[in-house]
Amino acid sequence: MTAADELGAFLRARRARIQPTDVGLPSGSGLRRTPGLRREELAALAGISIEYCIRLEQGKESNPSGPVLDALARALRLDQEERAHLYGLANQAARRAPGVPASQHAVRPGTRQLMETVRPCPAYVLNRTNDILAANPEGIALLAGIAEWPPERRNTIRYTFLHPTARTLYPDWRKAAADSLAQLRLVQATDANAADLAALVEELDAHSEEFACMWNRYDVGRRRSGRKTFRHPQAGTFTLTSESLHLDDRSQRLTVFQADPGSLDQDALKVLSAVTSLTDLP
Known part of the structure; x- marks a missing residue:
């Protein structure tokens, strides 16, 4: 198109x-x-x-x-x-607008160190199409089941639509799915013919009827900080606040999830962190 x-x-x-x-x-x-x-x-x-x-x-x-x-x-x-x-x-x-530079897959050592520093807060680095370029152990564990996929397939939008665990991880799955596509539509506006975007859309369209329906609604919206509830199979139900920071040329963004100090949600993060010590997360 x-x-x-x-x-x-x-x-x-x-x-x-x-x-x-x-x-x-x-x-x-x-x-x-x-x-x-x-x-x-x-x-x-x-x-x-x-x-x-x-x-x-x-x-x-x-x-x-x-x-x-x-x-x-x-x-x-x-x-x-x-x-x-x-x-x-x-x-x-x-053809008046300059294209967005291709996503940089190399994550700087300083960013990786920062993700280690914020533990047990889950954190990961995404590119513009939401591929997970790097993550701390809690960041992978938060998306229950995504570690089953090889690193090159780990994408938060692909996970939301195609991984069965996502349906129970997000109590309001439809909102989580719609929000992810609204952000992806903004990417499309800057580079509608990008090969990485086209490949992701084609894959999801072929394997998810719900994706096709939501994508054709043309909702748009920028991903902002906010609160999100998770129903995790090992750490229970908890609510976290997310903060997203753009890095360098804005082709990458760092997302960190935090719990209110002294809350039960913070205790859940400690459980999530304990889970990572017992699980091999490549």
Whole structure:
């Protein structure tokens, strides 16, 4: 799929989520064959021709102007991240935006030392498509069962969708899955034709019906710090706060999970750490 096709698919997906009444239009009495706004309604709201709207959605127009993008963003009620995603896709379609440098797989010794220093807090380094480039023992143990996979297949999004243990590790699995894809969509906006991204999407699309459904919703969002609950098969149920820090050229990010001091969650981390001493984690 070209960047222009991705831009069109994003516009169609967002149009389908807007009801006429959301933007002050009458719902009408006729039966709508598809959910959301009709193309002519979006065109009218954005002040563009229906023919131009069709060309955009069909991937036949790859150079929309800034004012057109602004008008579409307003009509579709895009939030800040969705608006940035729209512009990123448009830049890719017009070949105006520089690509993101290829992910660097070498993790600096200082970063590895830092992950050892924060133990027993789980920590790992991810690249832009969420491959695990390095981790401390607790970071691997936190994703129960991922150690069964060879290091080159350890990817947090692949784990979420394809590893059976992930379904029980995350009490709110659907939210965890949706959040991971929202972040991956942002990567796509910067380099829609990247081979590593295409390969991951192709694999997940082939093996997970839920992935295909969620991916086609075109949700976008940047991964932020926050609290996450785990139902770990060995350490029990606990809630941790995650902090993500971009490293060097931003092609890598370090994620560290922490528990509130003196809490039962902190005790669970000690159990998780004990598990790593009894298990061979390559």
